[in-house]
Amino acid sequence: MSQLLRRKQINEARSEHVDPQVEVEHGLRRSLGVWQLTSLGIGAIIGAGIFSGAGTAVSGGPNHVGAGPGLVLSYVLVAIACGFAALCYAEFASLIPQAGSAYTYAYATLGELVAWIIGWDLIIEYAVGNIAVAVSWGAYFQTLMKGFGLGLPEWLATDPRTARQAFAELQADPTVTGATLDAAHAWQNAPHVLGLPVIFNLPAVVIVGLITWILVKGIRESAWANTVMVILKLAILVFFIVIGAFWVRPENWSPFMPNGWNGVFVGASLIFFAYIGFDAVSTAAEEAKNPQRDMPRAMMWSLGVTSVIYIVVTLVMTGLVPWDQHGTADPLASAFSERGYDWVAGIISFGAVVAMASVLLVFQMGQPRIFYSMARDGLLPPFAAKLHPKYRTPHVTTILTGAFVAFFAAFANINEVIELTNIGTLFAFVLVAAGVMVLRWREPERHRPFRTPFVWFVAPAAIVSCGFLMFKLPAVTWERFGIWMAVGLVLYFLYGYRHSRLRPGGEGTRAV
Template sequence: MDLMRKKSVDDILKNQSPLKRTLRTWDLVFLGIGAIIGTGIFVLTGKGALTAGPGLSLSFLIAAICCGFAGLCYAEFASIAPVSGSAYTYSYIAFGEMIAFIIGWDLMLEYALGAATVSVGWSGYFNSLLESIGIHIPTVLTAAAGTTPGVHTIFNLPAFCIVLLITAIISIGINSTKHVNDTMVFIKLAVIVLFIVCTVWFIKPANWHPFAPFGAYTFHHGTAMGIIPAASIVFFSFIGFDAVSSSSEETINPSKTIPRGILISLAVSTVLYIIMTLIMTGVVKYTAFANYLNEPILAVLHHTGQGWLAALVSVGAILGMTTVILVDLYGQSRISYSMARDGLLPKFFGDVNEKYQTPFKGTWFFGILTAFAGGFINLNILSDLVNIGTLSAFVLVSAGILVLRKTQPDLHRGFRVPGAPFTPIIAMVFCFVLIGGLNWQTWLRFLIWLALGLAVYFGYSHRNSQLHTNK
């Protein structure tokens, strides 16, 4: 049983894709920013500030450096094999089929569960906006059962509906997805810039002292605190930038535009995250975010007496998280499409609609599952699963660069990771540090997910793989 059979770059590039190439560099930059800027600024800064204090800005920087080094590795792979599939395809080239399947399985966890998790945060801001204009959704339809102790809830209707709406947009073509994403990203960036301009004047440097009240890593009342644990939390903010590499088959000149899209979007997002966290922890004492855990920006607005900005910020938050959901669902559909094309998932997921030129059926299948997950499941304890799955993919992509530099040094590379082999090694070290900040329950759930994946691989994928059937 050949578990490590590999696909060659030549064989991958021979595939004639039915997907339409329309994306350019700035479309990919906006796609990356759409994936990154959202939950991190509008939700996670509250929990992150309580974990790291004003040092949260360093936590974002650590997470960004991890993603930046990994992003360089993604960029080289994208220039070698500019096709859909992201880390899944790259692992197929470097390590072989079983590892590739496991990474594809992890990416489905990252994108689908990530989109469901963000949809819950989206629902919170959407409900707040409706409340501000006098519209009230019944409490039982605002969250999954058991989400809030003492509050009777059954189903998160807004989360369910937004996922279905975005699924519809993605399913009818990349052009509609691109235009919707670009518009929403532009508006949310404008809201963020407005927030910065209006609040920077209220900074009190005394609020930054002590800058790192819990140090780099410590235990406080049995909970991991400090800059490193906070980096493990806010890493979720950067998840999704790798979806840019999933768009390779729909990108014009992908060997150049994919690396540019990944690196520019990461750079812009990191700068904005650091500026925002410094302003927020400078305007109010970090301990104040305990009362605004899910809507931390509102703490700043109330403190500065700029209530008039609250509605605009809510709109920015809604749009910000909408684009994150959009990019996650887009990445999910392209990963399952690539795996189905290789025979590792049923052909249903790789069926491209002639009218829309998208994997229509697979997009709707995972969109509906994600909508129900956001509507019915309490995702608070599962979000770390997204982090560990993504970090595992980053480790393998980084290791794959080292393997291919050794085994296939003559491959055409439109982009080369600078500083190799040190850069990929540094990327892996950062990933392992962030994985170390996650709790043992997350590891256990991740191992269960991997066990389910191996059951699917040995039960279906191995014998239906194109590499097996084409022998």
Template sequence: MIFDRIKPLDAILATAEKKSLHRSLGAFQLTMLGVGAVIGTGIFVLTAAAAQKAGPGMMFSFVIAGFVCAVAALCYSELASMVPVSGSAYTYTYAVMGELLAWMVGWALILEYAVAASAVCVGWSGYVMGLVENLTGFTLPGALSSGPAWGFAGGIPSVDFSHGVVNLPAIIVAAVVTWLLVIGTSESASVNAVLVAIKVTALTAFIVLSFPILKGENFSPLMPTGLLGHDGLGVVGAAATIFFAYVGFDAVSTAAEETKNPQRNVPIGLLGSLAICTVFYFLVAAGVVGTVGAQPVRDAAGAVLPPDGAGFAARCAELAALGQAPIVCSDEALAETLRIIGFPVIGNLVGLAASIALPSVILMMIYGQTRIFFVMARDGLLPERLADVHPKFKTPWKMTIFTGICVAIAAAFFPVGQLADISNSGTLFAFFMVAIAVMMLRRTDPDRFRPFRTPLVWVIAPIAALGCLGLYLNLPFVAQMVLPVWGAIGLLIYVFYSRKRSHVGLGLIEVHEEDSDVPPTAMPPI
């Protein structure tokens, strides 16, 4: 039976109530929390990839992705307020739809966090090397500054090492962040606030400097690849990639337990923060398009090239040799735009801001992945030895090092856009399951107390589910296929290992949520 093992919701809620968090957050605080959590990596590292997929139409891609996030967040908030515990969508699914689907969601979240961390490592590499080159003139050989170009033609994958072999800076930042997590370093709220301020200031400066010199002709044609392209191209295809720029909005949902009047303030915080971020992103995209243009690169036959393929890398190299490389070829689109329009110092400062802020995002993503690992291991679904705590540093060092190695390998050999697409496939699946769970729970347990109720749930939840599915189907074929392949591997692990060792299956009702807000250093060695 698929639904035969459900973690008792009453037990989860009973332990969650012991925390008794004070309800102190209002609508403004929630909105600012959401803005801080969302604005960050995606806009810095994916602007060029989005422009190659949609041209100037990428401005609307941000709007589409923001809308899907908004309806998904409203569903997420209902479960987050009902089940205010660790484990995110994994725990929600366990309490509503059972162990097998919870395992699949947790397995998808592992993919999401690890691959997202790899994408940020590659983005950091581009900004740091661009900054170093502009300040000192030093450049790494191409073989060490980027990974190879990947293709997929006729059902056969291909790799082109002519323009890159391994992304050494990405490996270095992944290793340093992993080491920091192993020895127990984490961000404080004040440090995070400073980093958010740096990112917002950099984006604001970009908008202020670029808008006075916008050129109308740069916006035509507006949608050179159409609304619905093929293999990830088009405005909706770019939206599927841009979805990465909104990851983090669930911070508002998970704060529902600490919110005054959540039924009023959670929607304000969610929709307000997403609206602010969408406007920010739209203006930044307009600044890039209007100043330097953002028409996609085409091959000799006039066809638009996928941004992560070997053909695209080769064409960009040709244009760079002629001194005509467009912004869609840049690894640091925002900083490069400012340099082109006559603000090289500000461009370097934007590059510096990204270089300073992005490692903290990598840290939180690797930490988030280890947290999902930790919760699943505590439930018996993964080897419990993975949750061993280092005797000196008191951190879950085994899973942290394993995660760091996987992140470094992916960052070394894959381009940022491809990594973001793969990460999005896991994220979209998790949010799709959350939308389904909200509707199921409304049917199976309609009288349960809900501090926040999704408004118009029978409209919002189906739109959220269909929105997530629609974006997934507009990802490139390779990114679409990674999720079912990854899921099949996870299913085999569940059938042959996890099911027989599951604590719920063994009759052990262990919720372990007394420490759900505490890092996994609190767990004693097993």
């Protein structure tokens, strides 16, 4: 038990990153300032959560009720919960400016076993979350291409499960239209190999491959590309708000909470996906010029900006179309299509394509850096900590992460992936909040460049609010989460336990 509770000393964690003022030949390059870090946060946050997931949260789905226009309150609740968590992350980011994010924080406070658990859990947030983003990107890209009279065959732009379900709906109701009819045609028209229909999401695979290539090239190039995409998607959302405001019908906001507070709470648990990303800033700590000062600022600024945008966009979206008609993969674009303004829908679709590409970039950047930290501690094989000799990026795990995301994005159903991503992220937030309190108790005298204000209220509030949102997720999501964590524990005891650098007399060696 003492071995499982080993903690990595903060001074040791600090020694593994170089002085921000010193230019070195080895290690990750420090080239990010506060604005670039904030841009990374906004780039990671604004994506599929608002451009896609908001639709089913408003109107409801097979396994949950809809929040209706009350989704605005859902965003407020989630912003508060994430604000509590962000304050806890900010203290750790200033104290331990290392690339591992919540994994590193847990290692310094709660011990090696919990650190492994949260490191394995973060795969759900970053890699699995990117699967959902890639699928949503593919849907918007197909919509955009159709606006130009182009577009791929439907069997090359959807997943098998969605196509099969849509075909069953078409057989039960021949009058179905829109996205359901398109997906049903995919099942009908797909070629067959060995009797099985060939159906996969080609656009999702292509965009993941392109993002992976950019990330291997270097952090400066990645940050520049992200900044450009963030400016574009913010401009598109402002366009949506300004144009949509002219066609808002206040009667569409009534009833405001068609399913009461239960709908609002369920909506909050679903659209939590829209806020995932501020913590991705912490994975770039070893590439920040002044992490102790800039990391907390970037986290809080990115969360504040996106919260305001989400609330205003949701008000306009639900004012354009009755709440029960938003259950599409592209709710912002379809809100204008329903009113006959296809040209506006086309512009919104372009914005969504840009928005989700930036989310893919930031999350694809974060996952390899978590692997990098875990391998450096001996919990993963040394190859995961290898850096490209020219670009100084963790190229091996960047490519492996890209291959993993691309493969599953080709066949995955977006709703199931989003729910799994939500529970993984909420769990990480709970552990980080607990870690802040543990470290305050163990080392109260330690200098903290940023201190979480009212920590004995904020940290428990983060745990309670995030735990409540986890409780609202479907039972099947809990089952899948349990299976995922069980697999992770098996891998830890087979490899990480034996090779940990902190194991007395262990085989683990520090990777370079």
